[in-house]
Amino acid sequence: MDERNENVSNQTRPNSILEGGLFAFALLPFVISAFAAHSSDAARPISGQVPRETLIFSQYAVDLGLVPPLETIPAHFDFRNLGDSDVRILKLEPSCGCLNPRLFDDKKVYGTGESGRFYVSVKTANEAPGPKDYNVRVSYDDGELKERIVRFRMVIPERKVTVTPAEVYFYQTHGNPDSREILVQDHRGQQLNVLRVESKSDNISAEIGERRIRGQGVEVPIRIDVPGEVAPGKETCWLKIETDDPEYRVIQVPILIWGPQDSTKSEIQPVTNESPSEVSDRLSVQPANYDQPDSKSSAP
Structure with missing residues (x-):
C-alpha cells in the first residue's frame, strides 16, 4: 500500500513542477514590465513642471x-x-x-x-x-x-465723424516731395467745421481745404505734405485736427514716414513725466483752444 502511494506521488510530482514552471513563465512578462517601469520612474527626473512666468x-x-x-x-x-x-x-x-x-x-x-x-x-x-x-x-x-x-x-458704435484714411504713410526713399489728402466726414447732417490742424513734426505741413456738402453730411479735405529729404529711419507722428464739434473737438491721425534707411529707433513711444491719471486726461477729448508753442499749425 505504501509503495503504491509513493509511486503515485512520484508520478504526480513532475506534473506539479511543470505546471508551476509554466505559471511562473506566464507571469514573467508582467514582472519584467513592472520592474522596468519602476526603474524608469526612479531614474527619470521630474520634467512635467511648467516654468513659472516672470x-x-x-x-x-x-x-x-x-x-x-x-x-x-x-x-x-x-x-x-x-x-x-x-x-x-x-x-x-x-x-x-x-x-x-x-x-x-x-x-x-x-x-x-x-x-x-x-x-x-x-x-x-x-x-x-x-x-x-x-x-x-x-x-x-x-x-x-x-x-x-x-x-x-x-x-x-455707429459712426458719426470719420477720418479717411485712418492712417497715412509716406515712403520718402526717392528724394522727392510727396502729399496725401485725408477727409474729415460728418455723417450726422450737422455743420462740423475744422478750425485748425497741426503737427509737432518738422516734416509735416498741412492745409485745410474747402468744406463740401455730401448728401446729408459734410466733408472737409486736408492736404498733408512732406519734403523730399527726411532723416534716415522711421518717424511716427500725429496730425492733430481741431473742430468746433463738442463731441469731436480733437481728432488725431497717425502718420508714418519712412526715410532712406532702416529704422534704428525703438518701437516703444515714451510717455514721460505723466502719472496714469494725467495720461487718461491727455487721451480724452481736448478743448478746441488747445495750443502748443512748438507745433506747426494751419488755420483756414
Missing part, C-alpha cells in the same frame, strides 16, 4: 463692450516682475498701429517685484463701427527672450 499681467484681456461715442477710447495694462532677475521690455508690437502702445514714463527695466504699466488708445473716428479685437505682443528679456500677448476688445 512677467505677470493683472489682466490679459480688457473688454469694454459697447463704448460711448467718444473721440478716444483709452485702456491700460498693469504688469509685475515675479522673477528673480531684472526684466527688460524690448518691444510693444500692436496688431493695429492705431493702438499706439507706450510705456509709462518710458520705463523699460523692472527689478524683482517691481510693477509697471503701458497704455493703448483707439481713435474711434478712424475705425469702422462694430466689434473690435486688438492685441499687443509684449517682447521681454528675463535672461531668456520671451513674449506675452494681451488683448483689447470693444464695440464701436
